[in-house]
Amino acid sequence: MSFFWRRVSAEVVSSLAPQDLLELVPYWGEEQELWDTGLVAGVEFHCSVMHQVLLECSPAQSEAAELPVYGGEPRKDLWTSPDGEVQEYTVVTVLAPEAVAAAAEVLSGAQYEGWIVANPQRLTAMVRELGFSTTWDDDWAHGVVGDLQDLADFYLAAARAGDAMVKYLSC
Numbered sequence: 001m002s003f004f005w006r007r008v009s010a011e012v013v014s015s016l017a018p019q020d021l022l023e024l025v026p027y028w029g030e031e032q033e034l035w036d037t038g039l040v041a042g043v044e045f046h047c048s049v050m051h052q053v054l055l056e057c058s059p060a061q062s063e064a065a066e067l068p069v070y071g072g073e074p075r076k077d078l079w080t081s082p083d084g085e086v087q088e089y090t091v092v093t094v095l096a097p098e099a100v101a102a103a104a105e106v107l108s109g110a111q112y113e114g115w116i117v118a119n120p121q122r123l124t125a126m127v128r129e130l131g132f133s134t135t136w137d138d139d140w141a142h143g144v145v146g147d148l149q150d151l152a153d154f155y156l157a158a159a160r161a162g163d164a165m166v167k168y169l170s171c
Contacts, residue, residue: 002028003047003069005154006166007039010097013164018075018091025092025168041154043147046140047169048130049123050148056122057115058106065110067095067103068151072167095165104159107152113145 006025013021026034034040043050051069058065072093080086095103116123124136134140158165 001047002042002044002170004040004042004168004170005151006034006168007154007158007161007163008166010162010164013094013096013166018077021075021092021094021166022168025166027170038154038157041151043151046144046147049127049132049140049144050151052126052130053112053116053123053144053148054106054110056119057112058110061106061109064102064106067099068107068155069167071095071103072099072165091168093167095167097159097162097164100155100163100165101159103165104152104155107148107155110148110152112148116141116145 004025004027008021008024012024016024026040028042028044031040047069051066054065054068055062070093072095074090075092075094076088077091078086079089120136120141123141127134127136127140155165
């Protein structure tokens with residue numbers, strides 16, 4: 001599982017259909033110039049842990065703490081199964097510039113590293129509850145802290161530029 005973030009203008013978010021927004025979000029190794037310029041970020045494997053850590057270490061700002069990973073406005077489309085059943089599904093999730101700024105504020109103030117160090121039992125239980133087959137360990141803790149710091153920097157740059165955000169979970 002991978003999770004991707006793409007900085008875009010508010011005009012792009014408001015004018016494009018869900019499938020067109022999805023096309024703006026490259027996978028690993030695609031459109032390297034976007035990665036190199038800091039317009040795209042991604043994380044493999046533990047986006048759900050990152051999300052849960054932000055919620056637990058930022059209880060006073062729980063609504064805004066949902067924004068960096070899973071929160072935002074789902075952009076939906078329709079899918080027709082081979083037997084003709086039509087289902088609605090979320091293609092991407094978007095954040096307006098104001099939500100990007102709120103997410104950046106939460107990320108910059110979240111004490112996630114201290115919370116992770118202080119709560120190894122909670123994290124062990126959390127990864128089990130989230131269905132991971134891998135157990136929590138120090139290497140994983142360092143990876144989550146590093147990814148959250150990178151995400152904080154990414155959101156701060158987006159907020160300073162007044163950007164919106166397109167987010168995509170790839171299974």
